[in-house]
Structure formats: C-alpha cells, structure tokens
Amino acid sequence: MITMNDVVGDADRFVAVCRDHNLKITPQRTAIYTMLRNCRDHPSADQVYRLIKKDFPNISFETVNRTLLIFASIGLISIVESTSGVRRFDPDLNSHHHMHCIRCGKIIDFQHAGYDALEVPEALYEEFPVLAKRVVLHVICPSCLQSGEEGSAGGVVA
Numbered sequence: 001m002i003t004m005n006d007v008v009g010d011a012d013r014f015v016a017v018c019r020d021h022n023l024k025i026t027p028q029r030t031a032i033y034t035m036l037r038n039c040r041d042h043p044s045a046d047q048v049y050r051l052i053k054k055d056f057p058n059i060s061f062e063t064v065n066r067t068l069l070i071f072a073s074i075g076l077i078s079i080v081e082s083t084s085g086v087r088r089f090d091p092d093l094n095s096h097h098h099m100h101c102i103r104c105g106k107i108i109d110f111q112h113a114g115y116d117a118l119e120v121p122e123a124l125y126e127e128f129p130v131l132a133k134r135v136v137l138h139v140i141c142p143s144c145l146q147s148g149e150e151g152s153a154g155g156v157v158a
C-alpha cells in the first residue's frame with residue numbers, strides 16, 4: 001500500500017542519496033527511479049529500458065543499464081536473486097520477502113513478521129558473516145496457473 005508520505009519520502013531519499021554520492025539528478029535518472037518505484041515486479045534492465053523509452057525515445061539500453069547499476073552501487077536500489085541469469089532490480093530496501101514464479105520469473109514482494117524474525121543458526125554465523133536474509137518462496141503465480149489450465153484444456157499430448 002503506497003501512501004502519499006511514502007511517495008514524498010521516496011523523492012526526498014532519491015535526492016539525498018544522489019547528492020551524497022555527487023550523482024547529478026537528470027530527468028532521465030529521476031524517471032528511471034520513479035518508474036522502478038512504481039514497478040512491483042522487480043524488472044530487469046531490459047524491461048526498464050522498454051518502459052522508459054516511451055518517455056525518452058532517444059535513451060539507449062546502455063544508459064539505462066548503467067544507471068541501474070549506479071543506483072545499486074550507491075544503495076538506492078538492490079539487485080535481487082534471479083534464476084534466469086538476468087539481473088533484477090528491487091527499489092524496496094525495507095525488509096521483505098519474495099515469491100518467485102518458476103514459470104514466468106515474476107518476483108512478487110510480501111511481508112511476514114515471522115520470516116523477519118527467523119534466526120540464522122549460530123554455527124553459520126561463525127563461518128559466514130550474514131549480511132541480510134530473505135525468504136524466497138518458489139510459486140506458480142495466478143496468471144501462470146490460469147494459462148496453465150487453459151493450456152492443458154487445449155490438450156497438447158506429448
């Protein structure tokens with residue numbers, strides 16, 4: 001649920017983090033960040049590029065990709081796990097968990113206090129400094145479930 005406060009706070013954070021890292025605030029960068037914030041499905045650089053091109057027809061994929069990597073390197077967004085080998089970007093830096101659709105690759109956020117409180121086994125801590133934790137559920141999303149049902153009703157027999 002996005003409230004007006006979140007939106008205002010977001011824009012402030014964007015400006016503050018960019019200033020901190022001497023990153024010039026350009027209309028393109030602002031648009032890329034805003035678009036990412038409004039995207040709830042952890043887009044890849046390619047998806048961001050396709051969307052942003054509608055407003056900035058001359059922007060190149062390289063520029064979009066580089067911008068996303070810069071955003072990630074200054075902590076504005078994060079790069080999240082992906083099983084397809086394509087980098088996926090996440091603008092939500094608060095603790096949250098992911099449902100990963102194994103059919104279409106969609107990554108959906110969810111909150112669960114019980115998972116936030118999960119304890120890392122102490123033996124692990126000793127060997128591996130744990131920097132963050134997130135629960136990833138492998139799921140089949142509603143639209144894939146639906147198209148799967150339609151597909152099987154179509155009756156392709158192998």
Ligand SMILES: [Zn+2]
Binds near residue numbers: 101105106142
């Ligand atoms: Zn899916």
Ligand SMILES: [Zn+2]
Binds near residue numbers: 042096109
């Ligand atoms: Zn996420």
